[in-house]
Amino acid sequence: MLELLSWTMLLLPLCSAAVIQLLLREMADTAIRISVGSVAATFVIALLLLESEDRTLTVQWANAGSFHIEIGLIIDDLSRGMMIVVTGVGLLVHLFSLAYMKEDEARGRYFAGLSIFMFSMTGIVLASNFIMMFIFWELVGFSSYLLIGHWFQKDSAAEAAKKAFLVNRIGDFGFMIGILMLWGILGTFAFREMAGSATVLVDSNSTLTGIAVLLVFCGALGKSAQVPLHVWLPDAMEGPTPVSALIHAATMVAAGVYMLFRLQFSAGIEIFEGFAGTTIAWVGGITSLLAALMATQQDDIKRVLAYSTLSQLGYMVMAVGLAGDHSGEAGMFHLYTHAWFKALLFLGSGAVIYACHHEQNIWKMGGLFQRMRKTTITFAIGTAALMAIYPLSGFWSKEQILEAAHHDQPVLFWLAIIVATLTPFYMTRLFIVAFLGKSRGHGAQEAKEVPPIMLYPLFALSCMSVIAGFTPVAEKLSPAFHHPSHSFSPTNPVFLISLAALLIGISSGILLYRGRDSDPLAGNRLFKVFRNKFYFDEAYLVLVRVFQNAVAVVVHFLDDFVIGNLIVGGLVRSASGVGNLFRKLQSGNLQGYAFLFGAGIILIIYLTVFAR
Amino acid sequence: MASLQEYLFISGLLFAIGLAGVLIRRNIIVIFMCLELMLSAANLTLVAFSRFNTGENGLPDYNGQVLVFFIITVAAAEVAVGLAIIVALYRARQTVDVKDLTSMRG
Amino acid sequence: MPVFFYAFAAISIVGAIALVCFRNPVSSAISMVGSFVGLAALFIGLNAYFVGIIQILVYAGAIMVLFLFIIMLLDLKAPSTFKRSSPMVIVGGLIIPFTFVIQLSAVLPEVRGGNPQALPLEEAAKGFYDKDRDPDKQSEIYNSLRQKSLPDVNLVGLTLFGHKGDNASIRTPGYNFPLQITGVLLLVATVGVVALSLKKKKSKSGGSES
Numbered sequence: 001m002l003e004l005l006s007w008t009m010l011l012l013p014l015c016s017a018a019v020i021q022l023l024l025r026e027m028a029d030t031a032i033r034i035s036v037g038s039v040a041a042t043f044v045i046a047l048l049l050l051e052s053e054d055r056t057l058t059v060q061w062a063n064a065g066s067f068h069i070e071i072g073l074i075i076d077d078l079s080r081g082m083m084i085v086v087t088g089v090g091l092l093v094h095l096f097s098l099a100y101m102k103e104d105e106a107r108g109r110y111f112a113g114l115s116i117f118m119f120s121m122t123g124i125v126l127a128s129n130f131i132m133m134f135i136f137w138e139l140v141g142f143s144s145y146l147l148i149g150h151w152f153q154k155d156s157a158a159e160a161a162k163k164a165f166l167v168n169r170i171g172d173f174g175f176m177i178g179i180l181m182l183w184g185i186l187g188t189f190a191f192r193e194m195a196g197s198a199t200v201l202v203d204s205n206s207t208l209t210g211i212a213v214l215l216v217f218c219g220a221l222g223k224s225a226q227v228p229l230h231v232w233l234p235d236a237m238e239g240p241t242p243v244s245a246l247i248h249a250a251t252m253v254a255a256g257v258y259m260l261f262r263l264q265f266s267a268g269i270e271i272f273e274g275f276a277g278t279t280i281a282w283v284g285g286i287t288s289l290l291a292a293l294m295a296t297q298q299d300d301i302k303r304v305l306a307y308s309t310l311s312q313l314g315y316m317v318m319a320v321g322l323a324g325d326h327s328g329e330a331g332m333f334h335l336y337t338h339a340w341f342k343a344l345l346f347l348g349s350g351a352v353i354y355a356c357h358h359e360q361n362i363w364k365m366g367g368l369f370q371r372m373r374k375t376t377i378t379f380a381i382g383t384a385a386l387m388a389i390y391p392l393s394g395f396w397s398k399e400q401i402l403e404a405a406h407h408d409q410p411v412l413f414w415l416a417i418i419v420a421t422l423t424p425f426y427m428t429r430l431f432i433v434a435f436l437g438k439s440r441g442h443g444a445q446e447a448k449e450v451p452p453i454m455l456y457p458l459f460a461l462s463c464m465s466v467i468a469g470f471t472p473v474a475e476k477l478s479p480a481f482h483h484p485s486h487s488f489s490p491t492n493p494v495f496l497i498s499l500a501a502l503l504i505g506i507s508s509g510i511l512l513y514r515g516r517d518s519d520p521l522a523g524n525r526l527f528k529v530f531r532n533k534f535y536f537d538e539a540y541l542v543l544v545r546v547f548q549n550a551v552a553v554v555v556h557f558l559d560d561f562v563i564g565n566l567i568v569g570g571l572v573r574s575a576s577g578v579g580n581l582f583r584k585l586q587s588g589n590l591q592g593y594a595f596l597f598g599a600g601i602i603l604i605i606y607l608t609v610f611a612r
Numbered sequence: 613m614a615s616l617q618e619y620l621f622i623s624g625l626l627f628a629i630g631l632a633g634v635l636i637r638r639n640i641i642v643i644f645m646c647l648e649l650m651l652s653a654a655n656l657t658l659v660a661f662s663r664f665n666t667g668e669n670g671l672p673d674y675n676g677q678v679l680v681f682f683i684i685t686v687a688a689a690e691v692a693v694g695l696a697i698i699v700a701l702y703r704a705r706q707t708v709d710v711k712d713l714t715s716m717r718g
Numbered sequence: 719m720p721v722f723f724y725a726f727a728a729i730s731i732v733g734a735i736a737l738v739c740f741r742n743p744v745s746s747a748i749s750m751v752g753s754f755v756g757l758a759a760l761f762i763g764l765n766a767y768f769v770g771i772i773q774i775l776v777y778a779g780a781i782m783v784l785f786l787f788i789i790m791l792l793d794l795k796a797p798s799t800f801k802r803s804s805p806m807v808i809v810g811g812l813i814i815p816f817t818f819v820i821q822l823s824a825v826l827p828e829v830r831g832g833n834p835q836a837l838p839l840e841e842a843a844k845g846f847y848d849k850d851r852d853p854d855k856q857s858e859i860y861n862s863l864r865q866k867s868l869p870d871v872n873l874v875g876l877t878l879f880g881h882k883g884d885n886a887s888i889r890t891p892g893y894n895f896p897l898q899i900t901g902v903l904l905l906v907a908t909v910g911v912v913a914l915s916l917k918k919k920k921s922k923s924g925g926s927e928s
Contacts, residue, residue, distance in 0.1 A: 590643075590710040591807055594635050598814040605821050613834050614723040614763075617826045622727045622760070624822040626734050626753075628815035633738035635811030636803050641743050641789060645750050648781065649734055652757050652773070663764040664832030667889065669845040671837060671868075672765060674877035678893055680769050681874065684776050685900050689907035691781045695788045696914035702792050703917075 002052050006073045009045040009083070010122050012038045017115035020108055028107040035111035036094045039118055043087035050080055050476065056128050056192050072128030074191060078265055078332070081479025082125045082258055085339045086251050088464075090118050092457035093246040096347050099453040100242050100354060110150055110240065117143035117247060124255050129189040130179045133259065137175065137219065140252050141168045147247060148239040160235035167232040171222020178215025182263075185209055191266035210276035216263060217280050224256030224313045227287040231536055233310055237302040241350030244302060249309050249346050250339035257316040257335050258479075261328050264320060265480065272323035278409075280321030285412045288314025290534060292422035296429065297521065297531035300360045301349045304430050305342070308386065311419055312338050318412060319401045327404035329482035334397035336478040337468050341385035341394055344461035348379035351450045351458065352434065356443035362434040363518060364441030372449045376435050378458040383431050385465040387424040387502060393469030399495065400484060406494050413494075421501040428509025437515055619660035626653035640701075640708045644694055651687050655680045723763055730756030743789045747782060754778045765837060767870040839863045 016038035024031040058072030073079075094114060101107050120143055123136030141164075149161030179189070185208060186194050220226065225233035236248045247253070260280070264272055272280070291310030298304045312334070319331030353360055355372055369376045385394040398420070405413040439445045449455075467473050474481050489495070512520055521527040529535070630653060633646030662676030702708055733753025740746045754777040761770035803811070843863035848856060859876070862869035880892030 588714040590640075590713070591635060591638070591803070591811070595807075595810050595814065598631055598635060598818075602814060602817050602821070605818075609821070609825060613836070614720040615834055616832050617829055618723065618727075619760070619764070620826060620829065621822065622731065624819060625731060626757070628819045628822075629731070629734040629738060631818065632811050632815040633734075635814060636808050637738065638803055639743055639794070641785065641792075641794065642737070642746050645737055645746060645785060648777065649737060649750065649753060652754060652777065655769070655773070656757060656760060659761050659764050659766045659769055661832075663766065664834065666832070666837070669842045670839075671842045671873065674873050675890060677766055677769050677874055678877050678890075680766075681772065681878070682893075682896065682900060684769075684772055686903065688776050688781060689904050691784060692911050693907050693914070695784055696911040699788060699791065700914050708792065708794060 002049070002055060002075070003057050005045050005048060006055075006057055006075060006126065009042045009049070009087075010073065010119070010126060012042055013115045013117075013119035013122065017112050017119060020112035020115060024108055026108065028111075031108040032098065032111050035115045036091075036098065038115060039087065039091050039094045042083075042118065042122065043091045046080070046083040046087045049075060049083065052080075058128055058190075068189075069131050070129060070190065071132055072190070073126040074128040075126070078258075078262065078480045079125050081332075081336060081477055081481070083122065084477050085254075085336055085479070086118070086121050086125060089246060089250040089339055089343045089461075090114075090121075092460055093242045093250075093343065093347070096245070096350065096454055096457040097240070097242040099451050100350055101240065104240075106150070110147070113143055113146040113150065114243075114246070117147065117252070121251050121255070125258065128191060130182065130191075131189050133262075134172075134176060134179055137223070137255070137259075138172065140223070140255060141165060141172065144168075144236070144247050144252055147243040148236045150240055150243070151238070154238065156235075157238040160232070160238040164232040164236050167229050168222040171218045171220070171229050174215045174218025174221070176219075178212050178218060181208070181212035181215060185212055186267065191262060194263075194267040206274050209271060210274050213263070213271055213276040214279060217260060217276070217283075220256030220260050220317065221283070222256070223259075224253050224317060225287075225310055226256070226283050226314065226317055227290055228536070230287060230291065230310050231533075231540060234303050234306045234533070237300070237306050241302065241346060241353060244306070245343045245346030245350065248306065249342040253309065253313055254316070254335045254339065257313065257320060257331060260317070260320045261332050261480070264323070264328050269323050269328070272321065277321050277323040281318045281323075281409060281412055282321075284314045284316070284318030284321055285415045286314070288312070288318065288419045289415055289422075292419045292426065293530045294533050295426045296422060297519070297527050299363055299519070301352065301362050301365070301430065301434060302346070302360055304362070304426060305345050305349060308345075308423065308426065309342055311423065312342065312386075315398070315401055315416065315419070318416070319404055322404055322408045322412070324404050324408035326482045327401070327408065329480050330397065330400035330404050332479045333474065333481060334394075334401055336474070337385070337393035337397040337465075340461055340468050341382045341392075341465040344378060344382035344458060344465050345386065347454075347458055347461065348375055348382055351375045351454050352379075352447075354454070355447040355450055356441070357446070359441055359443035361441070362430060365434040365439070365444045366437045366441070367439035367444060368435045368447055371439075371444075371447045374455055375450060375458065378455075378462040379435065380431065381462040381465055383427045387427055387506070388420065388498070389502065391469070393465050393467070396469030396474070399498065402494050402498055403484070417497055417501050420498050421505045424502050424505030425509045428506050429513045432510065432513045433516070440517060616660055616664040619664075620657060623653045623656040623660065626650075626656065638709050638711055640698055640710050640713070641695075643710065644691070644698070648687060648691065651683060655683055658683075720763075723760070726756045726759035726763065728756075729753070730760065743794050744786065747785045747789060750785070751778045751782050754782070765868055765870070767868070768874050837868065839866050839868060 016034050019034060020031040024034070052075060054076040056072055056074045058070040060068065061071045062069040094111075097110070097114070101110055104110060117140065120136045120139035124133055124140060127133035127136055145161045145165045148164050149158050151157045152161070183189055188194060221229045233248055233253065237244055239248070288311045291307045291314060295304050295307035295311060298307060316331040316334050316338070319334065320328045322328075351372070352365065352368060352375065355368075355375070356365060359365065381392070385392040388395040388398040402413065402416055402420070405416050439447075468477065471483065475483075522531070532538075627650050630646045630648075630650035633649070634643050637643050637646065658676045658680050662674065662680075663672045665673045665676070667673055698708065701713065705713060707713065730753045733749045733751075733756055736749035737746045737753060740749060754773060758770040758773040758778065761767075761773055840863065843860050846857060846860040846863060848860070851857075857872075859869045859872045862872070877890045878893045878897065880890050880894065
């Protein structure tokens with residue numbers, strides 16, 4: 001039964017995608033029904049599986065000597081919780097999309113894409129070994145490409161899809177090498193066989209293991225959009241907003257964190273000790289700080305949320321990289337809570353955008369609270385959860401991360417506190433500018449409440465945003481949940497510091513942005529840097545250009561001189577040279593022939609008679 | 613009676629002179645004559661071996677002479693055909709000089 | 719001191735050199751006759767009377783006439799058309815034969831001398847004695863050998879066609895089939911010559927490719 005359910009959970013979305021893609025592209029409504037049905041079914045299965053025991057189901061795929069590749073599903077605490085997040089958010093996003101994409105011409109293609117995504121994400125979560133995970137990893141990248149580029153008629157969307165794909169490929173290349181290195185070190189791809197092997201290996205070969213882990217982390221760097229490969233995520237907001245909610249906020253970008261934690265979970269925490277873990281934690285911390293700074297100056301509502309996602313992902317990566325006692329579990333806990341409230345925020349922003357006739361600039365919104373009260377309230381709940389206001393879900397998970405950072409890396413703790421100040425700041429800015437005050441744009445003035453089919457997912461998500469953090473709920477649903485070592489107390493210094501950060505952030509946000517029509521910080525040179533995303537894209541452009549030019553010069557040299565002149569030209573020259581030589585011989589000159597003939601005879605006589 | 617070596621040497625000398633003629637001369641008819649000379653030189657070798665390589669009964673090995681007989685026959689046919697070709701060639705080109713017969717641009 | 723050998727060897731060599739050196743093809747042809755006559759004399763000196771006669775008949779006779787005929791036909795006797803070969807060609811044309819002669823001289827001392835004695839004709843006759851026949855009616859070969867003359871033509875014929883019975887001490891594979899083929903070859907040559915000589919419609923390139 002368990003077996004059947006698990007395989008169904010994996011394959012149902014694939015079947016749905018295939019059926020839609022092959023048969024039903026023109027019959028959009030049937031396609032949508034199939035897609036939503038399949039995701040609903042997988043969600044039910046995920047719920048059913050919550051009570052099952054830990055199992056690993058495997059099928060041998062390829063054997064070569066001692067080298068085995070299997071296809072398998074791993075059912076344990078981690079994957080069960082992750083499946084709830086994936087299918088739960090997935091289901092709600094599907095429902096939301098019903099309304100959001102109602103007028104889209106290519107609804108069938110869109111839902112097929114969503115189904116492929118659900119399939120690949122399920123594959124990542126349930127993968128029992130690295131090879132399978134890598135395959136689904138790529139599939140996720142592919143479906144993300146499809147969905148970002150859904151409106152491929154828009155140049156920016158096509159560009160963004162390409163960018164996401166390429167940037168991810170960079171990370172995936174490292175990931176692949178890392179997988180192979182880990183295979184060389186641990187001798188297996190399967191997660192369940194890794195257990196306990198790390199302790200021995202790290203002692204004997206720590207540098208190599210560290211490098212392998214860092215290479216594997218490269219994959220997470222791409223998928224979870226960590227600095228310096230974060231550039232694709234904000235651009236990915238070109239896709240439909242529900243896609244942003246599902247893929248680029250709740251699930252896919254969390255896959256990197258999930259994969260890192262899966263490795264940590266299977267091979268033992270020791271594998272992250274040493275420079276590898278430190279590097280990962282620092283990359284996470286720096287990402288969260290930079291992204292938070294960039295988020296303060298974005299005008300596009302989705303981009304603010306995108307950078308905030310980056311920032312929160314940085315938190316998670318940092319937590320996993322800390323490799324302290326249960327810091328990884330804290331990261332996963334944050335992943336779980338973040339998925340709910342970030343999906344809520346994205347869907348909320350989607351509702352707002354929908355209501356404002358596809359207006360995304362927050363400075364042209366404003367006053368939405370009067371017009372779409374329900375949406376605003378759900379958005380407020382999401383915002384509060386993201387700000388980590390007690391007792392919403394974000395608070396609990398963030399507190400766990402801060403606790404872990406405080407325990408293991410005080411420097412990173414203070415860095416995280418800065419982020420914890422910035423998060424409320426930019427979220428306050430967003431909320432005040434977009435929802436309060438008076439309407440500044442045409443779209444905002446005509447906005448009215450979104451249809452119920454959009455609201456229900458928002459309600460469900462805000463509900464989850466509120467309750468997901470409480471221990472009884474988290475115990476059940478969160479992947480690899482770990483009870484905090486000490487229960488929450490108001491006198492905990494970590495809590496006090498983060499509370500102070502929260503208050504500073506909120507109050508400065510309110511002070512700066514209340515009643516403003518334009519950003520007062522826009523003229524500031526420092527904030528201009530933030531607005532321009534630290535010139536990452538420009539730097540990459542320069543880098544790419546320089547690199548490309550260098551490569552071009554080398555390639556041109558190779559092409560022109562080595563291939564063109566030496567090989568091709570050389571062949572030509574040698575051919576024509578030999579041809580000329582033989583032309584001389586093939587002169588038609590009888591005496592020449594006779595001479596050569598005689599010389600040949602002389603030579604043959606010499607060889608057969610004298611040179612023996 | 614002269615020794616086998618002397619006959620072979622004379623034969624070789626004739627062959628070499630014929631070869632030199634083939635290489636040096638430009639008149640295709642003379643070249644052809646030199647070829648015949650070379651063939652005859654080879655015949656001399658065969659006959660000399662036939663004479664000196666006596667069989668059990670003390671007589672020359674007539675197999676060699678039969679070969680010479682064949683060579684002469686074939687040479688006669690060759691000369692006939694070759695001269696016919698030369699005539700045809702001369703009709704076409706009005707020359708028997710091999711340099712002028714060369715039409716390739718080597 | 720084999721005077722005749724040296725004399726005829728000298729004749730054939732000089733004739734050959736003259737063949738190469740004369741500018742006039744007619745003179746060359748005449749020198750070739752001289753050379754071939756000397757060569758035929760050498761054959762006869764080697765007790766190969768049949769071959770020697772054929773050499774004279776075929777080469778010095780038929781072929782020689784053919785050459786002269788063609789030379790006359792093409793009217794090539796005028797020395798004014800003579801063009802000397804370039805020095806390079808002459809040097810190259812001399813080096814190769816010269817190298818060949820050197821190689822030959824180097825090999826010759828290793829050649830076993832064979833039997834330079836006069837042929838033991840009377841002893842050889844025993845091998846051709848047919849016991850089944852009357853002593854008066856023995857074969858031509860036996861009789862000739864008994865009279866100390868070499869029945870050269872008979873022996874060549876015997877070798878050529880093979881023989882039946884065990885009275886002949888000549889080993890031969892039999893050349894009947896090659897002889898037939900040679901006959902066909904001659905026929906083909908005859909036809910070919912006729913075909914080549916036909917003047918067909920003023921074709922320019924002609925039969926230069928036979």
